[in-house]
Amino acid sequence: MKIALDAMGGDFAPQAAVAGALLAAEQLAGRATIVLIGQEDAVRPLLQAAGPAANVLEFVPASQVIDMGEHPAKAFQQKQDSSIAVGYKMLLAGEVDAFCSAGNTGAMLVGAMFTVKTVPGVMRPAIANFLPKLHNNVGILLDVGANAECKPEMLEQFGELGSLYAQHVLGIARPQVGLMNIGEEEGKGTPIIQEAHQRLKANPHIHFVGNIEGRDLFNDKADVIVCDGFTGNIILKMAESIYDAMDEKKIQDPFFDKFNYEAVGGSPILGINDNAIIGHGRSTPRAIGNMLMQGFNMADSGIVDQIKATFKS
Structure with a gap:
């Protein structure tokens, strides 16, 4: 199993994201791999500084970032190589099993509805x-x-x-x-x-x-x-x-x-065709780690398949 993380999302990114990913990777050893998505010049040095511990993490480059104050729909449409857009593309392609971000909440919702889309029969995700x-x-x-x-x-x-x-x-x-x-x-x-x-x-x-x-x-x-x-x-x-x-x-x-909020980590988006979790904008490493654990539990439970089956019937 692979859990993707927007390394550029949150007030303390990418430092908090990398540190949180390392915390989650330790807990998920042998069960899941954490995939960081972000700007290479910002994330690579942090991975190198973490030493051998970072070897268990995967990294996918994304050249753009959707800032907190940007208009969600406009930014998501115009920044298709942003960490949020790339994360959703990987989720849609089945390359990861869950996607987590402490970035722009509106952009996470827009990405969910326009990329992985809403489960047929569900009026609006929650x-x-x-x-x-x-x-x-x-x-x-x-x-x-x-x-x-x-x-x-x-x-x-x-x-x-x-x-x-x-x-x-x-x-x-x-x-x-x-x-x-x-x-x-x-x-x-x-x-x-x-x-x-x-x-x-x-x-x-x-x-x-x-x-x-x-x-x-x-x-x-x-x-x-x-x-x-x-x-x-x-x-x-x-x-x-x-x-x-x-x-x-x-x-x-x-x-x-x-x-x-650190103890919870994030809030799941329910009613979409895959597993996505939105974290708090001021997420610390502990919050990021717990958000990733939540993403793992959500993917491991098969909740999306249960929702699809229920609304199909």
Whole structure:
């Protein structure tokens, strides 16, 4: 198995990318190879400086970089030899089994939809994020930023996508799916949320447990929480701020340590024809390493085949 990494993506690239790749390569020894994609004059010296440890890494040159502030669609179209574009081309060709990047989020989404494309039957891909649970479990929240506005049908599909991921990657036998709302009652929320509730309730492919309020994010009421990308992104950033505040106050707790983005590494794009993960822009080597491990687990689980089979039927 091969896991590709955009070596030019992130605020601390390529140094953090190379260091993170070395961390992941050590953990994945004998199971997978890390493939770095980036500008040769920037990455080669770092590999040489790492010495023999870097011999296990593969390198593919890409002459261009899509910067964080660039327009995603325009940059992806114009920079076909960028590290993101080359990564997706390798993914499409089957040369790698997963592609990870802490670079331009929009460009990663554009690349996913225009290169490997959306699974037939899926209206829009979703970005998922992990939710630590109080009793040492982990759940999943989606969408967290790909789709600011959603139709009821999209929210229903997010429930299916999240349920499949929870089952096949997180190992939850019968994931409980909840819909983020302003109240538990069935009639609460906007007309879109109310219709999404009815669709999720009637969907035979999932175990829907009803509406979920914000206070239920970290308990065991639901393993999969569905929301639009606008709401999900606010929740995600709020969770990150909790960790940052506690870190600043020198308060340490194993549960709240899980709110640290470094421990998660990245967010999978669900609903596309291959395995792609988006990392945090300020990813450290630890975050990069965990993102690559997540890419390996995603590819190893066969989750994309499960999604294809479900939506084909």
